Amino acid sequence: MKTTYTISIFTEDSIGLLNRITIIFTRRHINIESITASESEVKGIYRYTIVVTVTKILVENLVKQIDKQIEVLKAFYHVNSEIVSREIALYKVSSNALRENDLFIKIINDNHAKILSVSNDYVVIEKTGDEVGISQLFKDLEKFGVLEFARSGKVAITKPMKTLTTYLKEIESNSKITIKNYNSN
Amino acid sequence: MKKHNKYNSEVTGAEALILALLDENVTDIFGYPGGAIMPVYDALYDYMDKLNHYLVRHEQGATHAAQGYSRVSKKPGVVLATSGPGATNLITGIADAQIDSTPLVCITGQVASHLLGTDAFQETDVLGISMPITKWNIQVTKAEDIAPAIAKAFYIATSGRPGPVLVDITKDAQFGKTNYQYKKCESIRSYVPYPKVNIEDITMAANLINEAERPFILCGHGVLLSGAEKQLLELAEKANIPVASTLLGLSTFPPENPLYVGYLGMHGNYGPNLLTNECDVLIAIGMRFDDRVTGNVSKYAKQAKVVHFEIDPSEVNKIIQADIAVLGDAKESLELLLPKIKSKNRKEWLKRFEECNVIEDEKVIRQAINPDSEKLRMAEVIDKFHKISEGDAIVVTDVGQHQMITSRYYKFNQPNHFVTSGGLGTMGFGLPAAIGAKVALPNKEVVTVLGDGGFQMTIQELGTIMQSNIAVKIIVLNNNFLGMVRQWQQLFFDRRYSFTEMKNPDFIAVAAGYGIKGKKVTKRDDLYQAIKEMYEAKEAYLLEVVVENEENVFPMVTTGAGVSEIILE
Numbered sequence: 001m002k003t004t005y006t007i008s009i010f011t012e013d014s015i016g017l018l019n020r021i022t023i024i025f026t027r028r029h030i031n032i033e034s035i036t037a038s039e040s041e042v043k044g045i046y047r048y049t050i051v052v053t054v055t056k057i058l059v060e061n062l063v064k065q066i067d068k069q070i071e072v073l074k075a076f077y078h079v080n081s082e083i084v085s086r087e088i089a090l091y092k093v094s095s096n097a098l099r100e101n102d103l104f105i106k107i108i109n110d111n112h113a114k115i116l117s118v119s120n121d122y123v124v125i126e127k128t129g130d131e132v133g134i135s136q137l138f139k140d141l142e143k144f145g146v147l148e149f150a151r152s153g154k155v156a157i158t159k160p161m162k163t164l165t166t167y168l169k170e171i172e173s174n175s176k177i178t179i180k181n182y183n184s185n
Numbered sequence: 186m187k188k189h190n191k192y193n194s195e196v197t198g199a200e201a202l203i204l205a206l207l208d209e210n211v212t213d214i215f216g217y218p219g220g221a222i223m224p225v226y227d228a229l230y231d232y233m234d235k236l237n238h239y240l241v242r243h244e245q246g247a248t249h250a251a252q253g254y255s256r257v258s259k260k261p262g263v264v265l266a267t268s269g270p271g272a273t274n275l276i277t278g279i280a281d282a283q284i285d286s287t288p289l290v291c292i293t294g295q296v297a298s299h300l301l302g303t304d305a306f307q308e309t310d311v312l313g314i315s316m317p318i319t320k321w322n323i324q325v326t327k328a329e330d331i332a333p334a335i336a337k338a339f340y341i342a343t344s345g346r347p348g349p350v351l352v353d354i355t356k357d358a359q360f361g362k363t364n365y366q367y368k369k370c371e372s373i374r375s376y377v378p379y380p381k382v383n384i385e386d387i388t389m390a391a392n393l394i395n396e397a398e399r400p401f402i403l404c405g406h407g408v409l410l411s412g413a414e415k416q417l418l419e420l421a422e423k424a425n426i427p428v429a430s431t432l433l434g435l436s437t438f439p440p441e442n443p444l445y446v447g448y449l450g451m452h453g454n455y456g457p458n459l460l461t462n463e464c465d466v467l468i469a470i471g472m473r474f475d476d477r478v479t480g481n482v483s484k485y486a487k488q489a490k491v492v493h494f495e496i497d498p499s500e501v502n503k504i505i506q507a508d509i510a511v512l513g514d515a516k517e518s519l520e521l522l523l524p525k526i527k528s529k530n531r532k533e534w535l536k537r538f539e540e541c542n543v544i545e546d547e548k549v550i551r552q553a554i555n556p557d558s559e560k561l562r563m564a565e566v567i568d569k570f571h572k573i574s575e576g577d578a579i580v581v582t583d584v585g586q587h588q589m590i591t592s593r594y595y596k597f598n599q600p601n602h603f604v605t606s607g608g609l610g611t612m613g614f615g616l617p618a619a620i621g622a623k624v625a626l627p628n629k630e631v632v633t634v635l636g637d638g639g640f641q642m643t644i645q646e647l648g649t650i651m652q653s654n655i656a657v658k659i660i661v662l663n664n665n666f667l668g669m670v671r672q673w674q675q676l677f678f679d680r681r682y683s684f685t686e687m688k689n690p691d692f693i694a695v696a697a698g699y700g701i702k703g704k705k706v707t708k709r710d711d712l713y714q715a716i717k718e719m720y721e722a723k724e725a726y727l728l729e730v731v732v733e734n735e736e737n738v739f740p741m742v743t744t745g746a747g748v749s750e751i752i753l754e
Contacts, residue, residue, distance in 0.1 A: 011375070012375050015324070016312055016313070016316065016322075019313065019316055020316050020317075023316060023317045027317065057502070060502065061499065061502070061503055064498050064499035064501075064503075065499045067498070067499070068497065068498070068499045070320070070321045070341055070373065070375065070376045071321075071375050071376075072375060073374075073375045168374075171374065171375065171377060172374045174377040174380070174381055175372045175373060175374050175375070175376055175377050175378075176371075176372045177377070177378075177379045177381060178344070178371065178372070178378075178379070179379050179411075179514050179516075179517065181259070181343070181344075181347075181410060181411055181412055181514070182259055182260065182261060182288060182343035182344075182347065
């Protein structure tokens, strides 16, 4: 059975690593639904958040293959109930929408959205929420004509309390285990 | 030769690379020069007394030679090539090394950094191209970054589950100046090469093995890579457990030991395949359940509990779900396991393998090595070669029918004496890999067994043999077909032999053109003496044996079949 999983990957700051990671998905013909990247709470360590809908066995395999990449510190996967997540969406509608001011403002208020920018030609609306809410606002705004629409992809915080620094300490200490199987090392 | 005070003196990036290789105790390099790597070749000119460079005839040959070198010597193989086509020619060998866990350090030249991304002459994005087939890769654009990149490259290639790495060095970095200092890489904080063995997993594994009535060990390449041959032997002998080997695991277990039951997989032995589906505990050590081993996974060892000893966590539960997975280096894990293993008599179970052996011997082996056909058969050649060399040769194969026959009929006395392309199945692997093996161990007899197809994929490496006087012995089993594909066409495509028949050159004349002695054998009466002559030759030698055109390799686990549905004829 396929489920939506949010994969969080903590990495060193390294050129090309994102490419290395996405290859793991493309090899298996898996579509990445959303992907975001930013620096984490630890300086110099980056966090990628990738959303895919796959089986549990597959997500386990994917995460292990990601974790195996040299510059990946740690990769996790979570189902929706294990994370708190949000994405942001921007909608551009024609300023004609302002002619039906009451309805327009009601839609914005009902969807907990806000007007970000107004010009002679268009209005830009911002909404932060989950996928369902963002799609709902899109539907509601369609009657005014959505000229442009962009969403950020999911950012997520996990509920388990073990901190990244704890993991980092474990990984760093395990990384020092050495066995000399080769004549060179 | 240049006298140099290497530490804390200013050198070019190119020289820093050479010094770093020396600091990693590299003695041999396989490579091919070209525009973007010229500063390195120029620096190499001053170090010819310390570094042996073997000039191959195509960069693919350099990668395979480095693989052969590494597999027999347990040292990383080092490859040098230029940018663009030089770099892309490495790709097949790198992919082969990745899937067969072979440590290679590939160094490629790259266009100057200000030209990156501009489609400059001989520019190719080798970093991008090699990303899915390297354990790690890096592009270096500054002279001072070369030595640290090389240190990391060697550490990553040779630690944990080994694999190929690639260091791409721009031409301006090679020309740039730097103060050379070398610090070996001893760990990388984001990389755990040796998972810490969990003692609870060891105890659970030991309990399962001790309780088993019909345990069965599958040993793979991981045992050789971790040097756990003795521990494996001790485990098998202590508990009377039969041992079978994967293709890349061959030469791990002493063939004459009564507990050795043979070779696994599509063209493996009858017993090990059939009885995989009768054992009660399957003990997989350093192997990854390749589809050529498992056949149809839905019919694979369903009755058995699976214990998987594995260094790479991503291999656990990838193909076969393990009941107990022991993560870690095979040798370390087995050493922890051994004291917990109890001796047990498993005569009845071992007898099952003997029974299977008798059947296979009668239906397949006897006819294969003592045929009544007029034409020679591949197995009799390998059997005689085994007897003449007494199982002591380093044997390197190419890919196809001759490879399966060699795996079946040559019995290896010592570990790391078999080199073959397993996971990728790279035709053209054999000849250059044999060159590398001979360079690594010049005092050993290195014999490569090739088919007429694969030989011609890298036949130009006869030039490398000629130029560097490498005494590789070559047996070409010539059936004038791409035999394995033809076998499949016969069995599964209604004998429609679509482009598998080969019109071949006069191989002996080709070898003679490179100054290599040779002989062609067509008759059984001449075979033994001809192999002996080849084996005892002091220099490189080509023995062409003309064999039956349409011979099939059996037993066989056909596509979609389970291992116990193995057919004998």
